[in-house]
Amino acid sequence: MDTLMKVFDKAIESRLDRRCTFVALGGGVIGDMCGYAAASFLRGVNFIQIPTTVMAQVDSSVGGKTGINHRLGKNLIGAFYQPQCVLIDTDTLNTLPDRELASGLAEVIKYGLIRDAPFFEWQEKNMQALMSRDADAFAYAIKRSCENKAEVVSQDEREGGLRATLNLGHTFWSLLFWVQAIETSYGYGHWLHGEAVAAGTVMAVDMSYRLGWIDESIVKRVNSILKQAKLPTTPPEMMTVDMFKSVMAVDKKVADGLLRLILLKGPLGNCVFTGDYDRKALDETLLAFSKS
């Protein structure tokens, strides 16, 4: 919020008018904040995204979600505001730290899993090229990811249901109080977003398998590709079942029929967003992945 106010101060002191354009050059936090500033300054000015991380290029720069973090949680204050243009230059990845690169790949893998089996298969063949920063491989992976996201968002901009499927792996991780728990326990920045998504994806896949909704081969392939991408496949060791339940409000939400999860169902590339599942499978998954 302090940084946002600095943006407003500068814009006002520079006497920018409605014809100005805000340009976000950086990662997801910069893009989200700059987009919210553009949405709010004079009630909306032009906005261009130039994302410089894999995560921002394949996910946060597309779809119009903008916002700033609050000390009590992420993504609580913001606006839906579409940029006039998203400009992606893969050369910006040349200086991106390895761990940031891998974190972004967690979202790339997600698109294949939830809606694009051929893309997942392409990734299985090209993960080493991606990990060695092959420019052509990255150009393709980013393009397909953006297309997947754009297709979903164009059908459901305000997240009525379909857009929620983009949160695969997130449900175990990104609920307000859960993020709080990780951040409180671990301190900010201990886990990158994509790392949490990766571990959450493994848990969602595990639960889908326990429900009998997917073949074991998918479980193996997901674990294998995440390991190739050097991403975690289990949550932080300190997490206990009780911490999960408390943070996800599992007991209350399941009782109220409100704990809808994104799970895989059927052949590779298919998912559902549902609260209609056997509670036992959820308990077993939580137990399998955390201290009792």
Added chain:
Amino acid sequence: MDTLMKVFDKAIESRLDRRCTFVALGGGVIGDMCGYAAASFLRGVNFIQIPTTVMAQVDSSVGGKTGINHRLGKNLIGAFYQPQCVLIDTDTLNTLPDRELASGLAEVIKYGLIRDAPFFEWQEKNMQALMSRDADAFAYAIKRSCENKAEVVSQDEREGGLRATLNLGHTFWSLLFWVQAIETSYGYGHWLHGEAVAAGTVMAVDMSYRLGWIDESIVKRVNSILKQAKLPTTPPEMMTVDMFKSVMAVDKKVADGLLRLILLKGPLGNCVFTGDYDRKALDETLLAFSKS
């Protein structure tokens, strides 16, 4: 901004979710701030306006403009965000100070002048009833004002052109640097918004007459009705021509053809928003209403 943050803090601490509704009970500042909070919290939640001043009832609660003030100016940070409902109870006016009441009437008078001659004529006959807070008269005045504003806004929500005509009287007053000048010279709250609008309206009418665009009778009727409403018909005494020109950036903007003004033209109830006028008339009006 500090108050806005307190609203967010409270909403987050109370664990409000997307199904919550923000209710703005108060004047224009409360409605604008609460609306912006509703637009931004979780990227948009339900919002209801219950305006309690004439100004808020006839103007700011209708049309979806929300926002907060910045120390360098008003209306610079905000969003276009429509309430689900605007609930107006004229009983709230019973305890409104006289000066606030009159300030709101400046906007009521404006609607008649720019687009609704029968409404202006009704006001001429009923101004004493309004000043004595007659409930029936107020109900009618507020209803007609909201209808007028809603008609304009529904045709031009984002202020491409038509909506700008609602700024009659404002162009002389509300440009960023002008508001700054008044606030710097006078201190916040010395003039109410409607008082500035009234004096600005007289100046716009004077200039329209100098251009030969309206009859002298309209000038007299405007002065007369504003005086009945106990509203100022001249700007603050300390204003000089140079202050006007500097604040409105008159010289540069006229040279660039950018100083478009809302002026009356033709029979009562007709206005134009134009930069195509004789510069001499503007100079004469500035000179007539301020120190040289």
